[in-house]
Amino acid sequence: MKLIDGKAIAAQIKSEIAEEVQQILAQGGKRPHLAAILVGHDGGSETYVASKVRTCEEVGFQSALIRYEDDVTEDELLKKVIELNEDPDVDGFIVQLPLPKHISEQKVIETIDYRKDVDGFHPINVGRMSIGLPCFVSATPAGILELLKRYAIETSGKHCVVLGRSNIVGKPMASLMMQKSDPGDCTVTVCHSRTRDIKKYCLEADIIIAALGAPGFLKGDMVKEGAVVIDVGTTRVPSDQTKSGFKLKGDVEFDEVAPKCSFITPVPGGVGPMTIISLMRNTLLAGKKAIYCK
Numbered sequence: 001m002k003l004i005d006g007k008a009i010a011a012q013i014k015s016e017i018a019e020e021v022q023q024i025l026a027q028g029g030k031r032p033h034l035a036a037i038l039v040g041h042d043g044g045s046e047t048y049v050a051s052k053v054r055t056c057e058e059v060g061f062q063s064a065l066i067r068y069e070d071d072v073t074e075d076e077l078l079k080k081v082i083e084l085n086e087d088p089d090v091d092g093f094i095v096q097l098p099l100p101k102h103i104s105e106q107k108v109i110e111t112i113d114y115r116k117d118v119d120g121f122h123p124i125n126v127g128r129m130s131i132g133l134p135c136f137v138s139a140t141p142a143g144i145l146e147l148l149k150r151y152a153i154e155t156s157g158k159h160c161v162v163l164g165r166s167n168i169v170g171k172p173m174a175s176l177m178m179q180k181s182d183p184g185d186c187t188v189t190v191c192h193s194r195t196r197d198i199k200k201y202c203l204e205a206d207i208i209i210a211a212l213g214a215p216g217f218l219k220g221d222m223v224k225e226g227a228v229v230i231d232v233g234t235t236r237v238p239s240d241q242t243k244s245g246f247k248l249k250g251d252v253e254f255d256e257v258a259p260k261c262s263f264i265t266p267v268p269g270g271v272g273p274m275t276i277i278s279l280m281r282n283t284l285l286a287g288k289k290a291i292y293c294k
Helices: 006-026 043-059 074-086 105-111 123-130 139-150 170-177 198-203 254-260 271-288
Strands: 033-039 062-068 092-095 159-163 187-191 207-210 227-231 235-238 246-249 261-264
Touching (some): 006 139, 043 062, 043 271, 062 074, 074 092, 074 105, 092 271, 139 227, 139 271, 159 170, 159 198, 170 187, 170 207, 187 198, 227 254
Parallel strands (some): 033 062, 033 092, 159 187, 207 227, 227 261
8 A cells, every 4th residue: 555645746736836936037927826715614615715825826826815894795795806817917716615605606707707717616717627728727626636647547438437426626636647648547436425336346446535524424334445536535533632622534434444554645645735826827827827828
């Protein structure tokens, strides 16, 4: 069994991005600028956004954090999105999800200029991704592809089972794994809460990507010998072993599954660090106008 070290790979990519930013600046180019909108005080969102802002500083980006209380109106939020769309200095921006229930997340996503949609959630980016055109790929799936690539994990002709059908991870992951590319060229099965006998599909899988948000769902008796397991889950569960009183647990029962795997990602330290660094890579592409030229 080999542990996939997302933290180490993210550090490599961070260094690569920082070096490219220095080259851009040395040639008289513009420093990439990422903005983030944060609504309310959700603990997970606060942590993620703080990490994104910190990583911006580390790679040499300019960053801006725009905060609203959770009683902000939908109209006010959409007005700010349009303002960022029209700001020539902002190369890319994100609206941190989830949003309060009185705000339509889909409406907000569709209002973002797809050329600045570095989260890769806009329907234009999702549609282009599904047919293999250049686009901003959502950060978590992009990070997983990078891990598979940098660990030289063979995917062509393999059976990949994706657990979960979310718009953020499950669906784009399935689409990317079946593309004519490397990584890719898989036969893909998507399992979800209504799938009957998930265990049967998992036991047939060469690669399992678990993105259900169900702690410890994937057990040792659901995985065949030599499988590659990518754990996307990051659920906070109570713990008396940490100062905070909780720990992050993945969708995989690691101690049971790991001995059977050829490769496996840990939680934390696997997919998580790759998500943020993939957002940085998208921001760099946005700054360079490498995908969409205005």
